[in-house]
Amino acid sequence: MKLIKDYSQIVGKEIIDELYLVADKLKGKKIQNINSTLSGGGVAEILSRMIPLMKDLGLDVGWDVLDADNKFFEITKKIHNALHGLGVDINEEEYDYFLQVNKANKDKILDQSDIVYIHDPQPIALIDQDRDQGKKWLWRCHVDFSKPKENVWEFLKAFIKKYQAAVFSAPAFARFLDCRQILISPSIDPLSDKNRNLEKREIDFVLEKYGIDPDKPIITQISRFDHLKDPLGVIESYRLVKKYIDCQLILAGGGASDDPQTAEVLKEAENLASADKDIFVLHLPSQSNLEINALQRASTVILQKSLKEGFGLTVCEALWKQKPVIASAVGGIPLQIAHKYSGILTYTTEGTAYWIKQLIQEPEYAKRLGDHGKKHVANNFLITRQIQDYLLLFLSLYNKSDIVDLG
Amino acid sequence: MNPFIFRTRINQIELLGKRAKNLEELLIEIKQISSASIYHHTHRFLEQHIFFSPEHPNDFSYWITTSLGLKQLGEIIASVEMFEFKDIELLRNKFVEIIQKYLLDNSSLRNCIPGEEFHFMSSKMFILSTPFQAHNLEDFLNCLKKITIHSFYFHMFEAKMRLQKGENDFSRWLKDNGFRQLGEQISYLDPYTHTLEGLRKKIINLIENYQKR
Numbered sequence: 332m333k334l335i336k337d338y339s340q341i342v343g344k345e346i347i348d349e350l351y352l353v354a355d356k357l358k359g360k361k362i363q364n365i366n367s368t369l370s371g372g373g374v375a376e377i378l379s380r381m382i383p384l385m386k387d388l389g390l391d392v393g394w395d396v397l398d399a400d401n402k403f404f405e406i407t408k409k410i411h412n413a414l415h416g417l418g419v420d421i422n423e424e425e426y427d428y429f430l431q432v433n434k435a436n437k438d439k440i441l442d443q444s445d446i447v448y449i450h451d452p453q454p455i456a457l458i459d460q461d462r463d464q465g466k467k468w469l470w471r472c473h474v475d476f477s478k479p480k481e482n483v484w485e486f487l488k489a490f491i492k493k494y495q496a497a498v499f500s501a502p503a504f505a506r507f508l509d510c511r512q513i514l515i516s517p518s519i520d521p522l523s524d525k526n527r528n529l530e531k532r533e534i535d536f537v538l539e540k541y542g543i544d545p546d547k548p549i550i551t552q553i554s555r556f557d558h559l560k561d562p563l564g565v566i567e568s569y570r571l572v573k574k575y576i577d578c579q580l581i582l583a584g585g586g587a588s589d590d591p592q593t594a595e596v597l598k599e600a601e602n603l604a605s606a607d608k609d610i611f612v613l614h615l616p617s618q619s620n621l622e623i624n625a626l627q628r629a630s631t632v633i634l635q636k637s638l639k640e641g642f643g644l645t646v647c648e649a650l651w652k653q654k655p656v657i658a659s660a661v662g663g664i665p666l667q668i669a670h671k672y673s674g675i676l677t678y679t680t681e682g683t684a685y686w687i688k689q690l691i692q693e694p695e696y697a698k699r700l701g702d703h704g705k706k707h708v709a710n711n712f713l714i715t716r717q718i719q720d721y722l723l724l725f726l727s728l729y730n731k732s733d734i735v736d737l738g
Numbered sequence: 739m740n741p742f743i744f745r746t747r748i749n750q751i752e753l754l755g756k757r758a759k760n761l762e763e764l765l766i767e768i769k770q771i772s773s774a775s776i777y778h779h780t781h782r783f784l785e786q787h788i789f790f791s792p793e794h795p796n797d798f799s800y801w802i803t804t805s806l807g808l809k810q811l812g813e814i815i816a817s818v819e820m821f822e823f824k825d826i827e828l829l830r831n832k833f834v835e836i837i838q839k840y841l842l843d844n845s846s847l848r849n850c851i852p853g854e855e856f857h858f859m860s861s862k863m864f865i866l867s868t869p870f871q872a873h874n875l876e877d878f879l880n881c882l883k884k885i886t887i888h889s890f891y892f893h894m895f896e897a898k899m900r901l902q903k904g905e906n907d908f909s910r911w912l913k914d915n916g917f918r919q920l921g922e923q924i925s926y927l928d929p930y931t932h933t934l935e936g937l938r939k940k941i942i943n944l945i946e947n948y949q950k951r
Contacts, residue, residue: 345884345885346886348868349746349866349888352866352867353866499753502857503853504753505754505755505757505857506755511752513750513753514859661853720750723748723862724750726864730864733772733860733861734862735862735863735865737865
């Protein structure tokens with residue numbers, strides 16, 4: 332298990348010292364995180380990494396999960412889809428069941444904490460200001476909230492407004508709300524298998540496993556097989572480049588193979604790629620973090636040609652590896668890339684192809700983009716920054732003014 | 739000599755839930771949002787890009803140029819001499835004046851494409867003491883090399899405009915402690931035309947050259 336001091340080598344001792352200074356101001360406060368699952372999914376992953384580090388900083392922080400059945404999770408899946416803007420039908424009985432499960436969990440789950448930090452919509456209705464006088468409540472929304480369906484939004488809003496603050500990942504998710512809204516971007520863990528430094532032999536091993544030529548330029552997109560990630564557009568861009576430059580394309584990622592959409596998109600990509608031995612379509616299991624790391628590090632140029640995106644953390648992962656990244660200007664991607672400084676933002680298949688050619692043929696410029704990108708991520712999107720944001724979030728519950736002198 | 743106590747600050751970014759899709763809406767909000775929000779949108783870039791200078795030094799000029807396509811206006815907003823302003827309200831008035839004039843001269847203005855609206859934000863500042871203290875010029879130089887970029891930023895930028903001290907903390911301390919010329923040299927530096935690391939290096943060089951005399 333990683334300790335907070337292990338991150339000094341990456342962010343500097345001063346940043347870690349600052350974390351200790353802030354954490355010290357939260358002495359005596361007990362914090363309880365609540366979400367819907369202990370494993371699987373991005374929320375559980377980030378909590379499992381952050382909570383040990385916060386404990387290591389001396390915080391009294393815990394993590395509990397809702398006790399719920401499949402019927403409940405089928406309803407919350409519908410709520411999740413509605414927040415993404417999909418038209419779904421949730422009836423009164425389902426809303427009632429959602430509330431019933433939350434109510435039944437109140438006595439079981441809530442402890443004597445000073446701050447309750449609720450993650451995502453599943454446990455949102457646990458809040459009970461009348462019963463839990465003195466507790467501070469925070470709601471963290473980890474999902475894309477840019478175009479929620481009105482009826483589901485109205486249902487959730489009745490709970491959100493009872494919280495002291497709501498936390499979102501991107502500015503576009505903010506709404507007119509009675510409570511404060513805080514921006515906390517997601518982050519990557521530089522010491523995880525997906526992002527840690529690799530030995531050359533580890534990278535070569537993965538290239539050899541898939542028959543990828545290390546001496547020929549490699550264009551890579553890492554993402555699940557989903558139309559919104561536009562893997563077919565990536566193949567089209569590659570073909571426009573291939574007319575002039577002998578290169579290879581890697582499309583690698585996960586997505587449940589029993590998900591009908593994943594299977595369909597994967598098949599389409601495989602069909603398009605079948606006649607070209609330089610296209611590698613790799614459907615990887617979810618634990619393939621080291622392989623993804625190696626593929627990114629072996630790449631000449633990395634793409635994230637999404638049509639829609641929540642935050643797009645794969646961009647940060649690529650920038651962290653000092654790679655030149657060409658990505659669509661959607662969702663949270665422009666927060667990660669300043670066009671022509673720390674990467675390239677594009678809008679079309681043709682524009683993506685144009686920039687791939689430029690970056691392969693101008694390695695010095697590509698290197699500069701990668702260097703700037705890594706510094707930008709180091710400064711803004713590492714797990715230590717997210718921990719700091721969480722600490723400030725907790726402190727802000729007890730300090731109202733715009734300027735707070737903590738002494 | 740009073741010691742210089744290095745402090746630092748960390749920001750929490752607050753979303754105000756207000757947005758603009760065209761220049762008129764931007765102007766309405768610029769007139770009424772908090773001064774902390776104006777400060778946030780004109781200073782955020784400095785800390786996000788500490789090693790290099792992006793083309794647009796503030797969020798307003800970036801959005802006006804890239805999302806509204808108004809390159810000329812974007813350039814005028816980008817070129818506002820931030821260094822000359824000691825007060826956020828005066829800076830707000832300057833932006834209002836520029837945009838109002840532009841709107842008078844240009845009648846047909848379009849909305850940005852959906853999804854590219856300007857989202858107003860603000861920041862809450864938490865100030866903390868650091869273990870670094872300087873009792874003389876040599877200490878000061880050593881600390882300057884070691885402090886975090888956030889501490890450096892706090893004393894150079896926040897002190898002058900957000901905390902309304904009228905001058906950066908480094909210049910004031912140097913002047914108060916017998917290094918008037920050095921203090922003035924630092925206060926003449928336009929910090930908005932440097933990257934943060936570049937600015938730190940320049941101040942370190944000024945002090946080192948002063949010591950060599």
